[in-house]
Amino acid sequence: MTRTLNVKDAINEALRQEMAADNRVILMGEDIAGGAGRDADYPPAADAWGGPFGVTQGLLPLFGRERVIDTAIAETGFVGAAIGAAIAGLRPVVEIMYVDFIGTSFDQLLNHAAKLRYVYGGKVSVPIVVRTVAGAGFRAAAEHSQTLYSLYTHVPGLKVVAPATAADAKGLLISAIRDPDPVIFIEHKRLYMEDDEVPEEPYAIPFGVARIVRSGRDVTIVGVQKMVHTAVEAATLLSRDGIEAEVIDPRTYSPLDSETILQSVEKTGRLVVVDESHPRCSLATDIAALAADAAFHSLRGPIKMVTGAHAPVPFSPPLEDAYIPDAARIVAAVRDQLDKKAR
Amino acid sequence: MIRSLDNDTLLGLWERMARIRAFETRVGEIAAAKEVAGYLHTYSGQEAVACGVIPLLRDDDWFTSTYRNHGHAIARDIPLDEIAGEIYGKVTGVCGGKGGSMHVADQSRGMIGGMGIVAGGLPIATGAALASKYLGRDSVAVAFFGDGAVHQGAWHEALEFASLFQCPVVFVCENNLYAETTAVDYHLLAGSVSAMTGPYQIPSVQIDGMDVFAVRAATAAAFERARTGNGPSLIEAMTYRYGGQYEGDTQTYKPPTEVAYWRGQDPLLRFRSDTATRLGMATLDAIEQSVQVEVDAAFTAAEAAPWPDISEVTTDVYTPIA
Ligand SMILES: Cc1ncc(C[n+]2csc(CCOP(=O)(O)OP(=O)(O)O)c2C)c(N)n1
Numbered sequence: 010m011t012r013t014l015n016v017k018d019a020i021n022e023a024l025r026q027e028m029a030a031d032n033r034v035i036l037m038g039e040d041i042a043g044g045a046g047r048d049a050d051y052p053p054a055a056d057a058w059g060g061p062f063g064v065t066q067g068l069l070p071l072f073g074r075e076r077v078i079d080t081a082i083a084e085t086g087f088v089g090a091a092i093g094a095a096i097a098g099l100r101p102v103v104e105i106m107y108v109d110f111i112g113t114s115f116d117q118l119l120n121h122a123a124k125l126r127y128v129y130g131g132k133v134s135v136p137i138v139v140r141t142v143a144g145a146g147f148r149a150a151a152e153h154s155q156t157l158y159s160l161y162t163h164v165p166g167l168k169v170v171a172p173a174t175a176a177d178a179k180g181l182l183i184s185a186i187r188d189p190d191p192v193i194f195i196e197h198k199r200l201y202m203e204d205d206e207v208p209e210e211p212y213a214i215p216f217g218v219a220r221i222v223r224s225g226r227d228v229t230i231v232g233v234q235k236m237v238h239t240a241v242e243a244a245t246l247l248s249r250d251g252i253e254a255e256v257i258d259p260r261t262y263s264p265l266d267s268e269t270i271l272q273s274v275e276k277t278g279r280l281v282v283v284d285e286s287h288p289r290c291s292l293a294t295d296i297a298a299l300a301a302d303a304a305f306h307s308l309r310g311p312i313k314m315v316t317g318a319h320a321p322v323p324f325s326p327p328l329e330d331a332y333i334p335d336a337a338r339i340v341a342a343v344r345d346q347l348d349k350k351a352r
Numbered sequence: 353m354i355r356s357l358d359n360d361t362l363l364g365l366w367e368r369m370a371r372i373r374a375f376e377t378r379v380g381e382i383a384a385a386k387e388v389a390g391y392l393h394t395y396s397g398q399e400a401v402a403c404g405v406i407p408l409l410r411d412d413d414w415f416t417s418t419y420r421n422h423g424h425a426i427a428r429d430i431p432l433d434e435i436a437g438e439i440y441g442k443v444t445g446v447c448g449g450k451g452g453s454m455h456v457a458d459q460s461r462g463m464i465g466g467m468g469i470v471a472g473g474l475p476i477a478t479g480a481a482l483a484s485k486y487l488g489r490d491s492v493a494v495a496f497f498g499d500g501a502v503h504q505g506a507w508h509e510a511l512e513f514a515s516l517f518q519c520p521v522v523f524v525c526e527n528n529l530y531a532e533t534t535a536v537d538y539h540l541l542a543g544s545v546s547a548m549t550g551p552y553q554i555p556s557v558q559i560d561g562m563d564v565f566a567v568r569a570a571t572a573a574a575f576e577r578a579r580t581g582n583g584p585s586l587i588e589a590m591t592y593r594y595g596g597q598y599e600g601d602t603q604t605y606k607p608p609t610e611v612a613y614w615r616g617q618d619p620l621l622r623f624r625s626d627t628a629t630r631l632g633m634a635t636l637d638a639i640e641q642s643v644q645v646e647v648d649a650a651f652t653a654a655e656a657a658p659w660p661d662i663s664e665v666t667t668d669v670y671t672p673i674a
C-alpha cells in the first residue's frame with residue numbers, strides 16, 4: 010500500500026519503523042525533540058520542535074528520552090559518542106542540524122568514523138548515520154545554506170546519500186540505518202514538503218543504484234538532489250522543442266552508480282551535470298570527469314556543468330536566486346551542446 | 353552607579369534600549385507579515401546587556417556578535433537604515449545584502465560581525481585582543497555569546513587561549529535560560545556559566561542582565577582589568593528573550609508563569625522605574641516616540657531601496673589585489 014507523504018514525514022516514518030524494529034537504534038541531536046529541562050515541570054514543553062523542521066517530531070512520545078536524546082550544542086561530543094556507541098553495538102542516528110555546522114565536529118567523521126575500520130585492519134565497523142540538512146533557497150545566508158556533498162564524498166570510508174523524493178528518502182534512510190558503515194544522509198531543506206507516493210511498509214533501497222527519472226535519447230542530465238527536479242523541469246521545456254533528455258538521479262554519491270550514468274552517456278552522447286554546490290571539486294566535476302574518462306568516445310560535444318557560483322551563498326533574495334541553477338540555465342547548457350555539434 | 357552618571361549618559365542608554373525594542377518589534381511584524389524571508393533572531397528582552405556593555409567601548413575596541421546581533425549593532429549606533437537594509441537584502445544594507453540578519457557587521461565601528469555558528473566569535477574576539485596586546489595598545493575586545501555556547505570546543509579553547517596569553521578580552525554571556533528549546537536547567541551542568549571559568553583562571557561575575565546599570569558596572573570593571581594588562585574576564589548577564597529562538601518559533605517550551613515573571617523584569621520598565629523621578633516620564637516617553645519615528649523611516653527606506661545587482665553574487669569572495 011502506498012499513500013502520499015512528504016519527504017519530512019517519510020524520513021520520520023523510516024526512523025519510527027526502524028526504531029520499532031530494532032532497539033539498538035537511538036537518535037541524538039540538538040532539539041530533535043525539544044523542551045528538555047522544562048518538560049518535567051511543564052509537560053507542553055516536551056517535543057516542542059522535533060528539530061528545526063519538525064522531522065523527528067512525534068518520536069519522543071513513542072520512544073522516550075532514552076532513545077530520542079536531546080544533546081547540548083556539542084557536535085564533536087555527540088558525533089564522537091555515536092561512533093563509540095556504534096562500535097559497542099548500538100545503531101546511532103545523529104542529526105547535525107545544518108550541514109554547515111559539521112565544521113565543529115568534522116574531525117570525528119574525517120579521522121575516526123571514516124578511518125577506524127581501515128586502520129584497524131577491517132576488525133571494526135562504525136554503523137552510524139549522520140542526518141543533516143543542506144541546500145540554498147531558504148534565505149538563510151552563507152553559514153546555513155551550503156551543500157558540502159563533495160566534502161564527504163571525497164573521504165573514503167564514508168557513504169553519502171542525498172535523496173530527492175520522499176520514497177527514496179524513506180528507503181535510503183532505512184538502508185542507511187541497516188548499513189554497517191558510517192553514512193552521511195543529506196536532506197535538502199527545500200524538499201521537505203515535496204510529496205510522493207510512499208509505501209507504508211519498511212523497505213530498503215540499495216546504495217549505488219541510480220534512478221532513471223525520465224528517459225530520452227538526446228542528452229543525459231544528471232541532477233544532484235534538489236537539482237533532479239530542476240533537471241526534470243528543464244527536460245519538459247526541451248521536450249517541447251523535440252529534444253528528449255534523459256534525467257538521472259544518482260541518489261547515492263558514495264557509492265556512485267557510474268554504470269547507469271555511463272550507459273546513458275553512451276546512448277545520448279551528451280552530458281550535463283547539475284549541482285547547486287560550488288563548481289570546483291564538486292559532484293559536477295566528479296561526474297564530468299567520470300564521463301570524460303570512461304565515455305570519451307561516445308561524447309558528441311563538451312560536457313557541461315551547471316552549478317552554483319564559486320562564492321558563498323548570498324543572503325539577498327535576487328542574489329540567492331541567481332546563485333541557484335534554474336531550468337533556464339540547464340536548457341541553455343543543453344542548447345549550447347547541440348549548437349556545438351551542428352558546427 | 354546611576355548617581356555617578358550624568359543625564360546625557362542616562363538618556364543615551366534609554367534611547368538605545370528604546371531603539372532596539374522598537375526595531376525588534378518591527379522585525380517581528382515584518383516576519384509575521386512575511387515581508388522578509390530567512391531567519392530573524394530578535395533581541396527584545398536582552399537590551400540591557402548590549403546597552404550596558406557597548407557604549408563603554410572606545411573607537412579602537414572590537415567585538416564579535418552572533419546571529420542575534422541587531423541589538424548589538426543598534427547599541428553601537430550603526431544607522432538603522434543600514435541594519436534594516438541588510439535584513440531586507442538591499443544595497444543599502446550594512447553588508448550590501450550579502451549576509452542578511454545573521455551577519456550584520458561594521459568593522460569601522462569595531463563590530464567584527466554577527467556569526468551564525470554557535471561560539472564562533474569567542475576565539476575571534478580573543479584574537480582581536482591578542483592583536484591589541486601585540487601592538488602595545490590598551491584596547492579591548494568583547495565576545496557576546498549565549499548560554500548554549502559553553503558546550504562548544506571553541507568556547508573552551510578560546511578561554512584557554514585568552515588566559516594563557518593574558519589577552520584583553522571580555523567574554524559576555526547573555527544567559528537567556530534557553531538554547532533554542534533546551535533549558536539551562538538541563539544543559540548547563542555547572543549551574544551557571546560564570547562557574548565554568550575557574551579552571552581557566554579567568555575571573556567571572558554573574559549579574560542581573562535586566563539591569564543596565566549592573567551590566568555597565570561589571571563591564572567597566574572588566575574593561576579596566578583588560579586595559580591595564582590584567583587579562584581576560586567573563587560576565588554572565590542573566591536575561592530572557594521575549595521572542596522565539598527565531599521569528600515563527602511557537603515557543604511551546606516556555607511556561608507562561610516564567611514568561612510573566614521575566615516580563616515583570618523588562619529592562620525598559622526597570623530603567624523607567626530607576627530613573628523616572630530624575631529624568632521625568634515625559635522625557636522618556638518623548639524619546640520612545642522619536643525612536644519609533646526613526647524605526648518607521650528605516651524600514652520604509654529599506655523596503656523601497658534597490659536590490660543589489662546580480663553581478664554581486666561573485667564579488668567580495670577575495671580581496672582585490674591592487
Ligand atoms: C555549532 C552550531 N550548532 C548548532 C547551531 C544551531 N543553533 C543556532 S542558535 C542555537 C542555540 C544557541 O543558544 P544560546 O547560545 O543560548 O544563544 P541564544 O540563541 O539563546 O541567544 C543553536 C543550537 C549553530 N548555529 N551552530
Ligand SMILES: [Mg+2]
Pocket residue numbers: 498499500526527528529530531532
Ligand atoms: Mg540562550
